[in-house]
Amino acid sequence: MxxxxxxxxxxxxxxxxxxxxxxxxxxxxxxxxxxxxxxxxxxxxxxxxxxxxxxxxxxxxxxxxxxxxxxxxxxxxxxxxxxxxxxxxxxxxxxxxxxxxxxxxxxxxxxxxxxxxxxxxxxxxxxxxxxxxxxxxxxxxxxxxxxxxxxxxxxxxxxxxxxxxxxxxxxxxxxxxxxxxxxxxxxxxxxxxxxxxxxxxxxxxxxxxxxxxxxxxxxxxxxxxxxxxxxxxxxxxxxxxxxxxxxxxxxxxxxxxxxxxxxxxxxxxxxxxxxxxxxxxxxxxxxSTSGRSLHFLFVEEEEVETQEIAVKEKVKNIVEEQINSKSLVVVEVSPPKGAYIKKSISWIEKIKEFGVDAVSILDSPMARVRMNPVAFSHLVKERGLESIPHFALRDRSLTRIQSDLIAACALGLNNIFAISGDPPSLGDYPQSTAVYDITSPGLIKLIKLLNTGKDFAGNEYTNPTSFYVGAAINPSPPDLEKEIAKINEKIEVGTDYFVTQPLFDSKTLFGFTEKVNLKNIPLVLNIFIPRSKKQFEYIAHEVPGIQVPENIMKMVEEKEDWLSFLQDELVKVLVELKPIISGLYVAVPRGRTAYLRPFMEEIKGKKWGL
The missing domain is CATH 3.20.20.330 (Homocysteine-binding-like domain)
Structure with a gap:
């Protein structure tokens, strides 16, 4: 039948x-x-x-x-x-x-x-x-x-x-x-x-x-x-x-x-x-006609855990304000390797005194163990400086992603930089397993859901988050079509701004923006100042997605005062790109705030620091 x-x-x-x-x-x-x-x-x-x-x-x-x-x-x-x-x-x-x-x-x-x-x-x-x-x-x-x-x-x-x-x-x-x-x-x-x-x-x-x-x-x-x-x-x-x-x-x-x-x-x-x-x-x-029946055919109402409702005023977001005024300056910082934070906090305080808008806290870069960036960002915020924790998918399941984001919001953080994270094979524990439950566009989409008061499964929260979300783009990708597809996906899910890979010339970004429609999403220039010639050579030759013009590479190799030369060249790059960018993301050697001065003057104005 x-x-x-x-x-x-x-x-x-x-x-x-x-x-x-x-x-x-x-x-x-x-x-x-x-x-x-x-x-x-x-x-x-x-x-x-x-x-x-x-x-x-x-x-x-x-x-x-x-x-x-x-x-x-x-x-x-x-x-x-x-x-x-x-x-x-x-x-x-x-x-x-x-x-x-x-x-x-x-x-x-x-x-x-x-x-x-x-x-x-x-x-x-x-x-x-x-x-x-x-x-x-x-x-x-x-x-x-x-x-x-x-x-x-x-x-x-x-x-x-x-x-x-x-x-x-x-x-x-x-x-x-x-x-x-x-x-x-x-x-x-x-x-x-x-x-x-x-x-x-x-x-x-x-x-x-x-x-x-x-x-x-x-x-x-x-x-x-x-x-x-x-x-x-x-x-x-x-x-x-x-x-x-x-x-x-x-x-x-x-x-x-x-x-x-x-x-x-x-x-x-x-x-x-x-x-x-x-x-x-x-x-x-x-x-069988015998046998115990259910003693109830209804579902007893359980006590539902209620969420405390906090009446939140619109929180002023310095990063968003400075991007809108095209004058953001963010300094990249690695959190400490252990629980001792005195040296790291001392560096944070110097950066704060120098007048930058925020610091961007890396998330175990190169898959090497460092303090959780959300925890360190909270310590930074307690010192009165805005922070942008990088948020890597490598180590987080879908459940952990959401719980960490809710915790970040509860700690007073309102900025996130969404990344996939370097694979474990590069780091301290190459045998460990990466999670990658979702992609970086998926993370941005999830953050935007939390901002509306819902989680990934549609469960509602009485207290939505208020994250301003940044994402990375690569102006010199090995496959332009794939990079454009990624960018479009990040735009569609609500990316608030983009940060480039470190650039050493303006032509790369001008050429890229002529081919790619960023749909008015603000663009932040990433500039990297190495601590040594060896690090510069490593960045130039071994890090994917970074291109250094041959003439600059040659001059750095030959010049005794190579760092001043490189700094001057990077300031020129900044000046040339100012019409199309909304801010600067800069990495400098720890303790060397003086390296920031010409960039701050260019972004903030010649009277900065007076």
């Missing part, structure tokens, strides 16, 4: 977690689970068989992670089809003619909004190969599952629509404890966005446990007439010894799952943490 016809009068029991059961059977490979279809098909069939013996009517294929982002480098595009087809065939062989098989299509595993267009095309081709493999293997329905947001879900269904050959689709979203998708959408929003799709069913899986699914149940049943599919985790996992460990309470799971069915959920199974034992107990409870 067709699945759709059967669901008109019946409910269906789906299986539980393939991954959890694989781990329980000793699976420990770092390969994606889907590769077990090829490497050990007998083990996959063994697990399917155990679920069928437990009473399952709908088997889900072991293909959740069978897309190119997960399978690369183990297979090529042709291999994607083979892995999925094999997964479908294994499930179909166990299911026979009396059970149904759902072909699992999981999410990309990437932050979809940050994927480049070519990556999206790559993913689309992968989805087509995946679905065609599942259909060739005989699946009865496609389960587009664990979707973290509407945009990727719609992209996935649109990508496979022409290739599904009439095989029906069930779409299932992941929800957090706040009853929103990880992308911040409500159940109502998800259902509304899916209403025009040709779906067999809609529902939820993963993310949360049975208790939270009880809260989701009325939201789904009230908003849609389509069959609803629920596959909760066994509970909230804990991370122990490198592995996610889920609560082991099959009775708790089964009692709630039975209640879902009683209330009208049409397809019920399990996700992470649920094994054949869980499904067996559920089936037994459904057959």
């Amino acid at each position: 067709e699945l759709a016809k059967y669901l008109e009068r019946n409910y269906i029991i789906a299986d539980g977690a393939m991954g959890t059961t694989l781990y329980k059977k000793g699976f420990s490979s770092k390969k994606p689970f889907a590769m077990v279809n090829i490497d050990n098909p007998g083990l996959v069939m063994e697990i399917h068989t155990e679920f069928v013996e437990a009473g399952v009517e709908l088997l889900v294929t072991n293909t959740f992670d069978a897309n190119i982002f997960k399978l690369d480098p183990y297979v090529d595009f042709k291999g994607i089809r083979e892995v999925n087809k094999k997964g479908a065939e294994l499930a179909k062989k166990v299911a026979g003619d009396r059970k149904w098989v759902a072909g699992s299509v999981g999410p990309s595993g990437k932050t979809f909004s940050l994927l480049e267009q070519d990556e999206k095309e790559w993913f689309k081709e992968s989805l087509i190969e995946q679905v065609e493999g599942l259909i060739d293997g005989g699946v009865d329905v496609l389960l587009v599952e664990t979707q973290i947001g509407i945009n990727e879900a719609l992209f996935t269904i649109d990508s496979i629509e022409k290739n599904r050959k009439g095989v029906p689709i069930i779409i299932s979203f992941s929800f957090t404890e706040g009853l929103r998708t990880p992308s911040g959408e409500t159940v109502e929003r998800v259902i509304d966005a899916s209403k025009d799709l040709s779906l067999l069913g809609i529902g939820a899986n993963h993310g949360i446990g049975p208790l939270q699914f009880l809260e989701l149940m009325p939201l789904f049943l009230e908003k849609t007439n389509a069959p609803v599919c629920f596959m909760p985790n066994s509970g909230v996992p804990r991370y122990i010894d490198g592995t996610f460990v889920f609560p082991a309470s099959s009775e708790h799971f089964a009692r709630y799952a039975r209640e879902f069915i009683k209330k009208g959920i049409k397809i019920v199974g399990g996700c992470c943490g649920t094994t054949p034992d869980y499904i067996h107990l559920l089936v037994s409870m459904l057959k």
Whole structure:
């Protein structure tokens, strides 16, 4: 019987977690689970068989992670089809003619909004190969599952629509404890966005446990007439010894799952943490007239943590004001290597006395350990000088990014310089792992969200941040088209100003701005004064993105008074570029404030310092 016809009068029991059961059977490979279809098909069939013996009517294929982002480098595009087809065939062989098989299509595993267009095309081709493999293997329905947001879900269904050959689709979203998708959408929003799709069913899986699914149940049943599919985790996992460990309470799971069915959920199974034992107990409870029912069918209102509301006046931002008046001067500073701050603070106080507008605090440059730039920026601000902490993505997860930004705001900081950060391979711990959950344009977009009082998932805050955000551009890139694309992306997400790479001539920036439309985003010139000829040579020859004219390089090598010569040349660069810039970002050797004087006079006026 067709699945759709059967669901008109019946409910269906789906299986539980393939991954959890694989781990329980000793699976420990770092390969994606889907590769077990090829490497050990007998083990996959063994697990399917155990679920069928437990009473399952709908088997889900072991293909959740069978897309190119997960399978690369183990297979090529042709291999994607083979892995999925094999997964479908294994499930179909166990299911026979009396059970149904759902072909699992999981999410990309990437932050979809940050994927480049070519990556999206790559993913689309992968989805087509995946679905065609599942259909060739005989699946009865496609389960587009664990979707973290509407945009990727719609992209996935649109990508496979022409290739599904009439095989029906069930779409299932992941929800957090706040009853929103990880992308911040409500159940109502998800259902509304899916209403025009040709779906067999809609529902939820993963993310949360049975208790939270009880809260989701009325939201789904009230908003849609389509069959609803629920596959909760066994509970909230804990991370122990490198592995996610889920609560082991099959009775708790089964009692709630039975209640879902009683209330009208049409397809019920399990996700992470649920094994054949869980499904067996559920089936037994459904057959039995005895057994404990839930002692409540409502969700008790929990005390909600309220946010303190602070009435904030518009904070004066010196950096923004000076950029608007085209007279910003910022000095680059590295925070201390240890907890001893006396020398670093002494340098800060000298800079302050010299009259600069702000200091820009580096974030562990070259991936070498230094004090957190947000903490050091707070110490700077306490001394009465504005600071701009660099904010690197290298060491921060998406959660950490947001918590650090909120902390920076609470500490009174209102400037951020958004960067990706140098890779760990350059630094003290080359074996460590970089995070890079999002790109630098993604960071800018996130900061702008926080400025509106929302986080990445759409959760609202009563006290928005007020960051003024800078970003880097490279006027002499190896690939101009790629640099233009990056700049446009940074402009689109709300960059407030750009800082160039260190420049040693004006022609480079003039030529660059003739080719690139910065759309009136202010531009800050970066000038670097080295502490030695050796450092200058390193900057000129070994740092990507920096070009030093040959005549300047030659004169620095030959002249005894090379530093004065270089300083004069850089002042000329500043004078020539003044019509198109809004300020100066300058790096000078620690303690050498005198090197700043000609630049300050040029930016601030000849009467500066009098």
